[in-house]
Amino acid sequence: xxxxxxxxxxxxxxxxxxxxxxxxxxxxxxxxxxxxxxxxxxxxxxxxxxxxxxxxxxxxxxxxxxxxxxxxxxxxxxxxxxxxxxxxxxxxxxxxxxxxxxxxxxxxxxxxxxxxxxxxxxxxxxxxxxxxxxxxxxxxxxxxxxxxxxxxxxxxxxxxxxxxxxxxxxxxxxxxxxxxxx
Amino acid sequence: xxxxxxxxxxxxxxxxxxxxxxxxxxxxxxxxxxxxxxxxxxxxxxxxxxxxxxxxxxxxxxxx
Numbered sequence: 001x002x003x004x005x006x007x008x009x010x011x012x013x014x015x016x017x018x019x020x021x022x023x024x025x026x027x028x029x030x031x032x033x034x035x036x037x038x039x040x041x042x043x044x045x046x047x048x049x050x051x052x053x054x055x056x057x058x059x060x061x062x063x064x065x066x067x068x069x070x071x072x073x074x075x076x077x078x079x080x081x082x083x084x085x086x087x088x089x090x091x092x093x094x095x096x097x098x099x100x101x102x103x104x105x106x107x108x109x110x111x112x113x114x115x116x117x118x119x120x121x122x123x124x125x126x127x128x129x130x131x132x133x134x135x136x137x138x139x140x141x142x143x144x145x146x147x148x149x150x151x152x153x154x155x156x157x158x159x160x161x162x163x164x165x166x167x168x169x170x171x172x173x174x175x176x177x178x179x180x181x182x
Numbered sequence: 183x184x185x186x187x188x189x190x191x192x193x194x195x196x197x198x199x200x201x202x203x204x205x206x207x208x209x210x211x212x213x214x215x216x217x218x219x220x221x222x223x224x225x226x227x228x229x230x231x232x233x234x235x236x237x238x239x240x241x242x243x244x245x246x
Contacts, residue, residue, distance in 0.1 A: 036184055049213065054184060056208035064201055 025066040029058035200228040 015021055036042060037051045044050035185196050196202050203224040207217035 042184065042187065052212040053209050056212045057184065057205055060201065060205040060208055064204065 021066055025062045029062045032061075033058045200225055203228075 033054060036054055042050060185193055185202070188196065203221040206221045210217045
């Protein structure tokens with residue numbers, strides 16, 4: 001599958017798994033729009049203009065809400081890389097994510113390597129993946145510059161420095177032994 | 183909730199919130215007009231204030 005498609009799929013999954021987003025930024029604005037355009041009569045002089053006006057209101061509500069609550073790295077609901085598993089030196093890494101939604105903890109894993117390492121083997125530039133903990137915004141030698149400090153801090157807590165993480169993503173061949181030990 | 187059905191007091195508060203000015207741009211476009219300069223200036227002012235505030239808070243966090 002092409003990288004862009006994969007990225008879109010993961011972004012959609014990431015969004016729909018975030019219950020705060022689904023409720024506050026999708027369900028609630030839609031419900032309010034329905035109520036104030038179809039159920040309650042607002043006595044607007046021009047109903048069509050009112051509907052358009054209110055649609056914009058709910059859109060801005062949704063956009064603002066998600067921009068505030070879904071902080072890219074600080075949010076508790078944001079998936080963090082917690083584990084990297086490889087079977088042996090030549091196998092590809094499997095990355096495990098964890099995100100907290102409310103009191104519940106969700107874990108899921110995703111094998112980046114199929115799409116990443118193939119691209120790297122071909123020595124082409126590749127699209128960074130939306131699952132942001134493994135955020136690659138350039139070639140390997142740029143990684144220390146482009147790495148995010150908040151991510152580094154999170155990863156130190158969970159036992160992985162960002163460099164290990166980067167190595168893991170770049171495929172098993174470039175992976176350090178200490179990641180393997182986990 | 184639409185602003186128009188709120189009590190007068192709440193309306194006055196609402197006109198000063200950044201979200202009102204943010205939404206106002208979209209309302210004007212939906213009406214086929216250009217967004218008002220006043221709204222843009224309002225949002226700019228808000229963003230400057232909040233940027234300074236976050237810088238201050240961030241520095242306080244790092245000091246600990």
